[in-house]
Amino acid sequence: MTTDPILRLENVHKSFGETHVLKGVSLTIQPRDVVVLVGPSGTGKSTLLRCINLLSPPTQGKIWLEEQEITAPGVNQDKVRQRIGMVFQDFNLFTHLTALGNVMVGLTRVRKMNKKEAYDLAMLELDRVGLVDRADHYPAQLSGGQKQRVAIARALGMDPHVMLFDEPTSALDPELTGEVLEVMQQLGQEGMTMMVVSHEMGFARRVASRIVFMEGGYIVEEGPPDQMFDAPRNERTREFLNKISSFEDNGQGE
Amino acid sequence: MQEFLELLGNVVPSLLQGTVVTLQLAAVSLALGVAIGLPAGLGRVYGPRWLQRVIGVYITVFQGTPLLIQLFMVYYGLPDVGITFSRFAAAYLTLGLNSGAYQAEYLRGALQSVGEGQMTAARAIGMSKGQAIRSIILPQALRLVLPTWSNEAIAMLKYTAVVFLIAVPDLMGQAKIMAAKYFAPIAIYMIVAVFYLVLVGIAYLILRQVERRAQIPGLTGEVE
Amino acid sequence: MDILQNLLTTLEFIIQGLWITVWVTVVALVVGLVFGVLTALMRVYGNRFWRQVATVYSVVIRAVPVVVIIFILFFVIAEYVNLSPFLAGSLALGFASGAYQSEIFRGALQAVPAGQMTAARAIGMSKVQAIWSIVLPQALRLALPAWGNEATLVLKDSTLVFVVGVPEILRRTQQVSARTNEPFIAFGAAMLLYLGLTLLTTQFLGWVERRYRLQM
Numbered sequence: 001m002t003t004d005p006i007l008r009l010e011n012v013h014k015s016f017g018e019t020h021v022l023k024g025v026s027l028t029i030q031p032r033d034v035v036v037l038v039g040p041s042g043t044g045k046s047t048l049l050r051c052i053n054l055l056s057p058p059t060q061g062k063i064w065l066e067e068q069e070i071t072a073p074g075v076n077q078d079k080v081r082q083r084i085g086m087v088f089q090d091f092n093l094f095t096h097l098t099a100l101g102n103v104m105v106g107l108t109r110v111r112k113m114n115k116k117e118a119y120d121l122a123m124l125e126l127d128r129v130g131l132v133d134r135a136d137h138y139p140a141q142l143s144g145g146q147k148q149r150v151a152i153a154r155a156l157g158m159d160p161h162v163m164l165f166d167e168p169t170s171a172l173d174p175e176l177t178g179e180v181l182e183v184m185q186q187l188g189q190e191g192m193t194m195m196v197v198s199h200e201m202g203f204a205r206r207v208a209s210r211i212v213f214m215e216g217g218y219i220v221e222e223g224p225p226d227q228m229f230d231a232p233r234n235e236r237t238r239e240f241l242n243k244i245s246s247f248e249d250n251g252q253g254e
Numbered sequence: 255m256q257e258f259l260e261l262l263g264n265v266v267p268s269l270l271q272g273t274v275v276t277l278q279l280a281a282v283s284l285a286l287g288v289a290i291g292l293p294a295g296l297g298r299v300y301g302p303r304w305l306q307r308v309i310g311v312y313i314t315v316f317q318g319t320p321l322l323i324q325l326f327m328v329y330y331g332l333p334d335v336g337i338t339f340s341r342f343a344a345a346y347l348t349l350g351l352n353s354g355a356y357q358a359e360y361l362r363g364a365l366q367s368v369g370e371g372q373m374t375a376a377r378a379i380g381m382s383k384g385q386a387i388r389s390i391i392l393p394q395a396l397r398l399v400l401p402t403w404s405n406e407a408i409a410m411l412k413y414t415a416v417v418f419l420i421a422v423p424d425l426m427g428q429a430k431i432m433a434a435k436y437f438a439p440i441a442i443y444m445i446v447a448v449f450y451l452v453l454v455g456i457a458y459l460i461l462r463q464v465e466r467r468a469q470i471p472g473l474t475g476e477v478e
Numbered sequence: 479m480d481i482l483q484n485l486l487t488t489l490e491f492i493i494q495g496l497w498i499t500v501w502v503t504v505v506a507l508v509v510g511l512v513f514g515v516l517t518a519l520m521r522v523y524g525n526r527f528w529r530q531v532a533t534v535y536s537v538v539i540r541a542v543p544v545v546v547i548i549f550i551l552f553f554v555i556a557e558y559v560n561l562s563p564f565l566a567g568s569l570a571l572g573f574a575s576g577a578y579q580s581e582i583f584r585g586a587l588q589a590v591p592a593g594q595m596t597a598a599r600a601i602g603m604s605k606v607q608a609i610w611s612i613v614l615p616q617a618l619r620l621a622l623p624a625w626g627n628e629a630t631l632v633l634k635d636s637t638l639v640f641v642v643g644v645p646e647i648l649r650r651t652q653q654v655s656a657r658t659n660e661p662f663i664a665f666g667a668a669m670l671l672y673l674g675l676t677l678l679t680t681q682f683l684g685w686v687e688r689r690y691r692l693q694m
Contacts, residue, residue: 055377082380092375096394096470106379109389140472151375158379318676319669320634323648327665330655334662415543419641426546440557443550447542454541 004066006031006193007052007162012061014047021047022058023217029162029195034188036204037197039214040240045197046089048214049164052195053084066161082110085155089167091147093139099126099150100135103157111158125153129183145176149183156187163187165196201245205229213237258441265432265442269449272428276453279345279414279424284407286350291357298358299365300387309358316355322416324348329420345417353410357403364399365391397468404461408454415450425449481663488654488667495650496671502568502636502646507629509572514579515614521580522587523609532580539577545638547574552642567639575632582628586621587613619690626683630676647671 007029014022021044029035037045051058054070054077063071070080094102103125107118126132129149139147148168155163165184169177181203188194188207198204204211204225211228213221213236221234229245232238298309316324329344339347368391376386418427429446433439517532524532539547551570555561561569590613598608640648647668655664 053378055374078377078380078382080380081378084378086375086378088371088375088378090371092369092371094372094375094390094394095473096397105389106381109385110380138471138473140470154379314677315669315673319672320637320648322637322640323651323665323668323672326648326652326661327669330661331665332662334660412541412543415545416638426543429546439553440550443546443553447546447550450543450546451538451541 003030005029005064006033006066007195008064009052010062010064012048012051012058012063014044014051014056015059021217022051024061025214025217025219027212027219027222029193031193032191033210034194034196034208035210035212036208037195037212037214038199038201038204038240038244039220043214044217045214046166049086049166049195049197052162053081053086053164055081055086078110082158083161085158085160085163087148087151087155087163087165087168089170091139091144091151091171093142093147093150093154095139098136098138099131099142099146099153102139102150103154106154106158122153122157125157126150128156129153130179143176144172145179148172148180152180152183152187161193163192163194165194165198167197167199169198169200199244201229201241213240215240261436261438261441262445264436265428265445268428268432269425269446272423272425273449273453275423275427276411276414276425279349279417279422280407280411282346283349283353283414284410286346287353287357287406287410288403290350290354291361294354294358295361295365296387296392298362300383313355313359316352317359321348321352321413322419324352325416325420341417341420341422344420345414345422349410349413349417352413353406356406360399360402360406361395364395364402367398368394397470400465400468404465407461408457411454411457412450484658484660484663485667488658488660488664489671491654492647492650492664492667492671495645495647496675498564498644499633499636499646499675502564502571502639502644503629503633505565505568506571506575506632506636509569510575510579510628510632513573513576514583517576517580518583518587519609519614521584523605536577536580536584539574540581544571544574544635545641548638548642563639563643567642567644570642571632571636571639575628575635578628578631579625582621582624583617585624586617589620590616622683622687622690626680626687629683630679633676633679634672 005028007027009025009027012022012025013020025044025048027035037048039045047056050056052063057077058071061071062069065080065083068075068080070077093099094105097105100119100122103122104118107113107121108115111118113121123132123135126135129152131146131149131153134142134146134150137146139150142150152168168184169180172180177200181200184194184196185203185207196203196208208225210222211225212219213228213232213234215236221228221232221237223232228237229241232241294309294312297305298313299306301309325344325348328339328348329341332339372390372394373386376390377383381390414424415426417424418430421427423431425446429442433442436442513535517535520528520532521536548567548570551573552563552566555566555569594612594616595608598612599605603612636646637648640646640652643649651664651668655661658664
């Protein structure tokens with residue numbers, strides 16, 4: 001490897017009171033990587049994402065974002081989060097703002113742009129997700145897929161170096177997942193570094209540069225999609241991916 | 255009938271003067287209530303533990319005792335310990351503090367009913383807690399609390415009717431003077447009731463309009 | 479020590495008004511309950527005429543300050559019958575509270591699912607029987623939280639009958655303040671007393687609410 005990693009996790013632990021959710025996760029992510037995190041529910045995938053952008057900082061272990069150790073004491077967490085975009089399962093669009101307002105508010109309040117600059121950039125980001133014509137709609141007037149695309153545009157507006165996706169299509173009706181996955185795939189092709197928690201195996205095969213299988217708070221196995229899907233080394237990985245892939249095949253009748 | 259019209263001609267000018275005082279009392283006290291209730295509500299939810307407790311005591315005291323006793327405490331009681339207010343100052347202060355306690359409590363409810371995801375999403379795009387409260391949580395909470403606050407505004411219009419007991423010449427104060435002067439208490443208090451009815455009716459229509467304006471498109475259920 | 483002594487003597491005097499306050503509140507609440515439930519029933523089940531009568535009552539009375547209602551009724555009552563200030567004041571307060579309670583019970587009646595009425599009629603009850611033994615009992619329970627809130631409001635509003643000369647807590651407080659010339663202590667004591675009273679009432683109402691909550 002000649003490039004420096006964009007994100008590096010070293011022995012990350014996370015506990016909530018008595019519950020030990022992450023039990024020592026180490027992971028290195030290179031620029032332009034698209035990492036899809038898979039595994040049974042409740043194994044700490046979402047927690048891992050929230051540790052990375054410090055929404056719930058790790059209880060132990062270290063994380064580097066580019067050359068900065070963001071888990072070090074005294075780090076400005078708000079500044080760190082600006083460099084890490086996050087997209088949530090249930091969108092979390094700001095209810096009182098239009099689609100445009102949702103993208104602009106971070107630009108004016110956090111990046112301190114003036115109204116004009118913020119407007120132009122926000123429209124550009126909405127265009128990227130194909131929603132310029134919905135700019136003046138409020139969240140309650142948008143479909144689930146549209147909401148999620150606005151949420152992606154909102155995150156992109158902050159000019160993140162890494163994007164985290166926490167089950168971005170789980171709350172969507174099946175016919176709406178496509179538009180969101182398309183936007184994500186396009187992002188990956190443009191070279192955005194992404195970490196995606198998802199059960200969309202088709203997407204993982206097509207877009208991921210690496211699959212990471214997590215279970216019980218540990219990383220069990222990681223590797224390129226071909227290897228993970230076709231020749232996993234670990235028995236648990238094989239079982240899980242078989243089950244979820246066959247479920248998906250049956251479900252969609254492809 | 256002739257007699258009644260004559261009485262009406264005699265008392266209406268004074269009652270109109272009283273109405274101006276009543277409106278002034280309600281407006282200033284409400285504004286004071288917002289000025290107190292807004293930071294108190296925020297402090298109750300987001301402040302440090304000790305501040306939450308102090309505000310909690312303030313709310314309990316003002317919600318747990320009658321307005322009239324609060325008014326007498328401020329106007330008659332406090333001079334005893336060296337704090338003296340004019341009639342009007344005492345009225346403004348009591349009504350304002352009383353309203354502030356209720357408004358703080360309503361705001362607390364609204365702040366807490368804004369989903370947790372809103373704060374998380376705001377923090378995720380790099381906002382500080384203060385920024386998130388100011389530009390994401392508070393604007394939503396204020397819209398949620400608006401219907402309750404407009405009820406409070408109407409209630410305030412009616413609450414002001416006790417200040418005549420410390421001789422503030424509001425609508426009710428003028429009524430009392432007129433009732434004694436013309437020996438027609440029933441007729442005069444009926445006329446006053448009609449005055450309040452009209453004031454409250456107008457306030458209701460205006461506030462309804464404001465609520466409608468502040469609605470977030472696509473969200474239903476706030477205003478019928 | 480002096481202040482404490484003062485406070486105790488003052489409290490002792492004011493407490494004699496406590497029972498009057500409690501009784502004014504209870505009488506007003508019961509009168510208000512009767513007016514409130516009746517007019518709520520009229521608004522939900524009555525014909526056009528009764529519906530309008532009840533609606534005008536609730537809307538008009540709620541738009542006028544309680545103290546104005548008390549004044550009007552006090553003078554109206556005094557014109558025709560010789561009632562004590564206590565009774566006249568309590569009745570007037572109750573008549574005012576009835577308008578607010580009407581609103582509470584109307585909402586509660588409407589919140590009882592329509593299927594309850596249908597089912598009652600289906601087993602052969604008359605409309606009145608169905609209202610009386612099926613819908614109303616459920617509505618009363620649904621109304622409990624809001625009614626409890628109204629009860630504490632009436633408790634606090636009962637100070638208003640002081641204007642017609644009822645010797646409740648506030649009037650006693652004024653008397654003691656005039657006698658001892660220590661208004662701060664007098665009104666402070668009254669506030670403490672009331673605080674205790676409202677906290678106690680809230681606790682009690684919370685208990686009643688938990689006990690009679692409907693499992694739906």
